[in-house]
Amino acid sequence: xxxxxxxxxxxxxxxxxxxxxxxxxxxxxxxxxxxxxxDHGITISSGFKDTIEKMKEKQFESISELLxxxxxxxxxxxxxxxxxxxxxxxxxxxxxxxSNKEKINLNDLFIMFSQSLNKIMKIGGxxxxxxxxxxxxxxxxxxxxxxxxxxxxxxIALKKMNEAAxxxxxxxxxxxATKGRARYLGERSIGYQDAGATSTYxxxxxxxxxLEKN
Amino acid sequence: xxxxxxxxxxxxxxxxxxxxxxxxSNKVKRLDNLNVILRADLPIKDKVGIIIGGGSGxxxxxxxxxxxxxADAAVHGQIFAAPSPxxxxxxxxxxxxxxxxxLLYNNxxxxxxxxxxxxxxxxxxxxxxxxxxxxxxxxxxxxxxxEDRRGTTADPILFKxxxxxSEAGLDIDSLVxxxxxAVYNSRSLGVSLSACSLPQTGMATFxxxxxxxxxxxxxxxxxGVKKVDLMSADDTARTILDYIIDDLPFKEGDEVIVVVNxxxxxxxxxxxxxxxxxxxxxxxxxxxIYSAEVGEFxxxxxxxxxxxxxxxxxxxxxxxxxx
Numbered sequence: 001x002x003x004x005x006x007x008x009x010x011x012x013x014x015x016x017x018x019x020x021x022x023x024x025x026x027x028x029x030x031x032x033x034x035x036x037x038x039d040h041g042i043t044i045s046s047g048f049k050d051t052i053e054k055m056k057e058k059q060f061e062s063i064s065e066l067l068x069x070x071x072x073x074x075x076x077x078x079x080x081x082x083x084x085x086x087x088x089x090x091x092x093x094x095x096x097x098x099s100n101k102e103k104i105n106l107n108d109l110f111i112m113f114s115q116s117l118n119k120i121m122k123i124g125g126x127x128x129x130x131x132x133x134x135x136x137x138x139x140x141x142x143x144x145x146x147x148x149x150x151x152x153x154x155x156i157a158l159k160k161m162n163e164a165a166x167x168x169x170x171x172x173x174x175x176x177a178t179k180g181r182a183r184y185l186g187e188r189s190i191g192y193q194d195a196g197a198t199s200t201y202x203x204x205x206x207x208x209x210x211l212e213k214n
Numbered sequence: 215x216x217x218x219x220x221x222x223x224x225x226x227x228x229x230x231x232x233x234x235x236x237x238x239s240n241k242v243k244r245l246d247n248l249n250v251i252l253r254a255d256l257p258i259k260d261k262v263g264i265i266i267g268g269g270s271g272x273x274x275x276x277x278x279x280x281x282x283x284x285a286d287a288a289v290h291g292q293i294f295a296a297p298s299p300x301x302x303x304x305x306x307x308x309x310x311x312x313x314x315x316x317l318l319y320n321n322x323x324x325x326x327x328x329x330x331x332x333x334x335x336x337x338x339x340x341x342x343x344x345x346x347x348x349x350x351x352x353x354x355x356x357x358x359x360x361e362d363r364r365g366t367t368a369d370p371i372l373f374k375x376x377x378x379x380s381e382a383g384l385d386i387d388s389l390v391x392x393x394x395x396a397v398y399n400s401r402s403l404g405v406s407l408s409a410c411s412l413p414q415t416g417m418a419t420f421x422x423x424x425x426x427x428x429x430x431x432x433x434x435x436x437x438g439v440k441k442v443d444l445m446s447a448d449d450t451a452r453t454i455l456d457y458i459i460d461d462l463p464f465k466e467g468d469e470v471i472v473v474v475n476x477x478x479x480x481x482x483x484x485x486x487x488x489x490x491x492x493x494x495x496x497x498x499x500x501x502x503i504y505s506a507e508v509g510e511f512x513x514x515x516x517x518x519x520x521x522x523x524x525x526x527x528x529x530x531x532x533x534x535x536x537x
Contacts, residue, residue: 037412038435039292080292124327179323
């Protein structure tokens with residue numbers, strides 16, 4: 001069982017994220033149109049598509065360099081709320097010391113995702129429980145933290161993270177939106193799953209799928 | 215599905231800007247190949263730069279407000295999406311002549327995020343960048359939380375005042391103060407009669423049943439505050455004005471600029487019928503109309519409906535508002 005992720009794995013993860021998001025772009029837009037403005041799927045898929053195309057033309061020396069490129073390019077192409085929020089998801093991972101290692105272990109990955117979560121909460125002003133992508137990411141980070149304490153194998157830890165992310169995502173259904181455009185609906189936002197939380201789940205699911213594939 | 219005369223949906227914003235610039239090449243130019251529109255006569259010496267911007271799809275916002283006595287640059291995002299930080303940063307660099315730059319834009323989460331990142335980038339290089347947020351839409355948050363309100367159709371008046379006052383040579387701190395006052399004195403509310411679509415997909419962003427109208431619906435289909443049966447033009451104008459007058463509040467003897475804005479598919483006929491009632495109703499209330507602007511200033515694709523804006527004037531604001 002492989003217990004780390006290397007540069008090649010991260011490249012494959014980004015490519016896989018692009019295809020999962022692309023397959024689900026209509027679904028994401030549909031979720032967004034109920035409580036947002038209906039463009040999330042198109043916006044996020046175009047950002048990853050552009051990033052993948054440019055990524056293929058470039059050489060990367062380290063995981064850090066790759067993730068910083070992905071974050072910056074995504075932010076520059078996408079704009080909107082999605083640009084900075086999802087751009088920082090990758091950018092902050094790439095700004096950690098850990099991302100300069102050749103092999104990323106479970107503890108490194110936990111630190112990388114934690115840094116992203118903290119930055120996103122800071123710039124977006126959202127906390128867990130406010131029906132945003134933070135709910136998915138926070139559940140995932142908590143699960144990684146538990147796995148670090150349990151000494152889980154990376155593959156097991158990512159499987160658990162995937163399940164936790166899904167739970168976090170599903171929890172947004174019963175929340176009242178207080179951030180973003182959905183907040184104008186107030187209580188009427190209950191019953192609908194947040195689109196950003198859904199794409200965050202898709203992004204995180206690519207991490208566990210890569211190890212399954214290997 | 216809404217029918218549109220477009221080409222590749224991915225090229226909407228680029229082609230919109232290209233067309234506008236070809237049509238106005240004496241007045242505006244494009245910054246590299248970016249979605250940034252600049253005054254053709256840049257750089258302008260000894261003037262605080264004014265940058266406006268936001269998502270596309272609301273034309274004539276923002277690009278048609280670039281020019282002399284208007285903004286120095288407009289930064290466009292994709293349809294209904296905030297422009298990314300690198301665009302605004304490039305615009306700041308192009309506009310700054312040493313007296314600083316003001317970012318004047320509508321208060322939406324995405325815009326604030328992206329403009330703030332650009333502001334940080336430029337400040338790191340020692341450029342004095344200040345922000346003025348527009349939050350005139352009264353139904354998007356109660357008065358106690360004015361800082362959460364959205365920016366809408368006060369834009370055309372604010373852009374004019376910002377342009378004229380910066381041209382007159384005001385320094386950045388005085389300009390920020392003046393503009394914040396103008397924003398505070400502006401209150402808007404609209405009513406929607408039908409949905410708008412996303413041009414990339416042709417699909418409506420929300421649905422409104424036949425025979426209904428919704429007050430406070432946002433420019434991107436954000437849910438409104440009150441859905442009612444379709445009302446007459448007179449009742450609609452009175453209802454909106456009552457909310458607006460009460461919010462500031464506007465008082466007898468106040469002097470105001472009125473904006474009557476069509477959202478996209480509302481006819482000028484309807485706008486003038488609404489305007490007629492605004493004049494008589496404000497007259498009844500003893501509120502004096504200094505100037506009125508009637509037309510499309512901030513649209514939302516083919517959304518039907520109108521919004522009304524009142525801005526209370528004082529001598530200083532009057533000085534920088536050219537009729």
